Amino acid sequence: MTVQRPRGTRDFLPEETEKRGRAKLAMQDVLECWGYQEVATPTFEHLELFTIKSGASVVEEIYSFTDKGGRALALRPELTAPVMRMYVSEMQNSSKPQRLWYYGNCFRYERPQRGRFREFWQMGAELIGAAKPDSEAEAIALADQMLKSVGVSGDIHVGYLGLIRSILGRIEAEHRPSVMRMIDKKERNALAALLDEIGQSHLGLIELIDLKGQPALDKAAEIVQELKGKPEETSASGAVLAGEPAAAGAAVGRGSARQGRAVGAELRLDEFQETVDLLNAYGVKFTIDFEIVRGLEYYSGTVFEIYAEGLGAQRQICGGGTYELASLFGGKETSSTGFGLGFDRIMEIVQMEGARTSPVFLAFTPDVKLQAARIAGMLRKSVPLVMDVMGRSLGAQLKAAAGAGAQFVVIVGKDELDAGMLTLRDMVGGGQESLALAEIEARLKTHFQGK
């Protein structure tokens, strides 16, 4: 038996690779239309880059290793952190905002299943240095456009952490991580029980996350009115909306992933309302959904996720929001909005017409091989072209061209050379003509234009 692929990795044959390339290009066109510039970062980074911002369960899934110099390194499990590291170390003095996009393979040590691999590709954008409704709406509209460009439609759910964290401010700090996790996990019964237990069921949290769309926004406004009328639970102003202060080494339990390092989020429902209005102006169809909290502490404002049908259990194809990561990596505080698209999942449901075109085949008789090679060289300046390398007879060459789906074959033989002409055969129509090289070149060039 031959050597197998490592678990969770894939080979992409020509057809699939071509399809992926076209989908990437379509989404790339959208990004560039919106003025985003491509960046690239290393495939591996210092392990620390990813452990700083992540909880224990996430860290377990990182492909990490020690290099020959004893450094703790990791294959990148995602691309936002590397891009922000790059920004902090090399782009902090650049003009704002920075519109960046990226595409690259990432690695996670997970159990493979449909839509989940150990090597997978992410495509995404970061709008750095701005976190106002304007940039949030831009990011979501951009993601929407990218998906549309490859014929994918998804349900966009938009939430607002400013509100959720403010509500959490009314709850004793020790309970905040649990509450957050239960919202994220949709553990509604456990959440209700906990809120009852700590006497906070009056906050309206469950009603809020159960509502979707405009009613949710109305409920949010109602809650904000109530919140403004009451003092907050604790007075440590910096941490009040942020969950617990960082407990170094506290670790243990899944809850720990969501403790500490939380970013304070102002309660500005008016801003969220503006994001909503802008999204409507952009013509984006979405659902307001305060249940979207995206687990991580560094998200601060609007957050969103996009789900698609036809993907089995792994339905989420996009996630993003406004976050504060630059300061976490030692830079100045810089709010940004970004998102990542799960390229592999999108590839499972892309709707694009196939556009594979076979190269032109140059068929020749063995006695004129040298002249044929020269002609091939000239034609290749204008069109993709292949010539036989199997020592086949002319008939077999035509057979091979037909089998490969070639539309045109240029035939070179002694008769053609004597006449100073070449034969251009249309394999689909069946006809052929005797033409000068320049004429053939012109016709083929026209045929391949726009392909």
Next chain:
RNA sequence: GCCGGGAUAGGGUAGUGGUUAUCCUGAGGGACUGUGGAUCCCUCGAGCUGGGUUCGAAUCCCGGUCCCGGCCCCA
């Protein structure tokens, strides 16, 4: 980490303990020495891996690897 289903030529498959492992497709060559996809002929090519049971294993049992679906998790 957990549960279930799988793995036979390049691709798709048949075969439930016993000759030379079935069929389709594919690839290469030829019939056809300058004109293609048909047809015919020839050729190439396989039981994931390691152990066990057995006179004998693709077939039964165990471990591993990988694949598919789901759980957990999901930056």
